[in-house]
Amino acid sequence: MCKPTTNYTCLFDINLQINVYRDKCNRPRILGPGYKYVFQPNLNRAACSGNRYQPFIFETVGYSDCTFQKSFCNSLGQETYEHGDTTVDRKCICNTNKGYFFVRNSKQQCHCNPSTEDCSCYRGRYSYNKSIGLENIKCYDDLKMTRKMFLEDT
Structure with a gap:
């Protein structure tokens, strides 16, 4: 779809009332730890949600959300x-x-x-x-x- 293929971006669109991901041919972007990109309506920085975390640089190539889900600490005891x-x-x-x-x-x-x-x-x-x-x-x-x-x- 995009040339070069590294220009492909698929991210969450926070403007819509339903969970929708949009794709777009855009140059790759990176952000520091703790953040991700979202469409709002353009690419904007957003903090990870409360149940996820991003310990390293976020890249738009291959990622659409903060990488890890937080642990629950709810095992026995x-x-x-x-x-x-x-x-x-x-x-x-x-x-x-x-x-x-x-x-x-x-x-x-x-x-x-x-x-x-x-x-x-x-x-x-x-x-x-x-x-x-x-x-x-x-x-x-x-x-x-x-x-x-x-x-x-x-």
Whole structure:
């Protein structure tokens, strides 16, 4: 359809009330991480939707939406630690108040990036001998304090 073929662009048209993609012969375009192109009525920059993210440059050749869908952090015992932004995935935490701990044995951070590591939680007994359990509890307590302070501000 387009010559050269790299000039082919197929993108979401946000002007229409229904989900429609339009194609057009246009020179390739690129955007920085966290953004995509849409027709509005011309090519315009748009941030990724809340459930997607774009960690690298967006190109109109072969792409019509931000590349990755965000993880849900809703497996057994998981909760969302951070929602992330348009360039990164959510981070998950295990709900230690209900007795859940990370399956992985890590002494780094209390949260987990589901895009790059196993964020599975298991239900176990609290033990002062398990450094991972103590770390998870401290992080979860910090998270609750942050949530409480945030809710009190509203």
